Amino acid sequence: MENETSRKMTFSTEADPALLAQLREAAAAAAAELIAAAGMRPGQILVVGCSTSEIVGSRIGTDSNLAAASAAFGAIRDAADAAGVFRAAQCRAHLNRAIIVSRAAVPFADPVNVVPQPKAGGSFATAAYKALPDAVAVEHIRADAGLDIGGTLIGMHLREVAVPVRLSRAKIGEANVLAARTRPKCIGGSRAVYDPELM
Numbered sequence: 001m002e003n004e005t006s007r008k009m010t011f012s013t014e015a016d017p018a019l020l021a022q023l024r025e026a027a028a029a030a031a032a033e034l035i036a037a038a039g040m041r042p043g044q045i046l047v048v049g050c051s052t053s054e055i056v057g058s059r060i061g062t063d064s065n066l067a068a069a070s071a072a073f074g075a076i077r078d079a080a081d082a083a084g085v086f087r088a089a090q091c092r093a094h095l096n097r098a099i100i101v102s103r104a105a106v107p108f109a110d111p112v113n114v115v116p117q118p119k120a121g122g123s124f125a126t127a128a129y130k131a132l133p134d135a136v137a138v139e140h141i142r143a144d145a146g147l148d149i150g151g152t153l154i155g156m157h158l159r160e161v162a163v164p165v166r167l168s169r170a171k172i173g174e175a176n177v178l179a180a181r182t183r184p185k186c187i188g189g190s191r192a193v194y195d196p197e198l199m
Contacts, residue, residue, distance in 0.1 A: 042084025
């Protein structure tokens with residue numbers, strides 16, 4: 001069985017440009033594929049939880065990496081911007097999985113006062129806070145789709161009903177990637193008629 005050190009990507013804060021390019025390409029492809037599969041429309045929200053520790057081949061929460069975070073977030077931001085979709089970054093458990101998002105995405109939400117840091121909130125949320133226009137932290141959000149990079153458990157921030165989406169790419173760096181879209185609840189009984197476009 002290979003040990004954790006042998007599977008780690010060679011990564012530092014001055015990471016190899018080729019590795020960063022690979023991360024950007026993988027993150028952009030995953031985000032674009034999910035946005036298309038979910039049929040996301042302008043103004044909807046894509047929530048992303050990301051463990052940069054897992055991206056670089058370490059156990060979640062042990063090897064926060066700002067270079068990897070900036071590469072992944074920038075690529076996801078660009079894919080979302082191209083579709084007119086808002087990006088939301090989930091913080092780590094230290095901040096109760098709060099969300100970093102542009103104020104325009106949640107105009108009626110009550111912001112909380114916290115600024116994420118690599119070891120308190122996570123590198124991905126830190127990168128989002130620095131990059132998003134008019135960034136705010138909120139405790140809860142109801143996103144229309146989500147990417148979980150490295151087992152960060154984003155389900156609490158998705159609308160009901162979450163539907164798994166199998167992406168063609170299962171990893172970003174060394175991190176496993178899971179995706180979900182949401183759909184409205186189907187209500188009524190045997191006589192109900194549903195809109196197939198909303199399924």
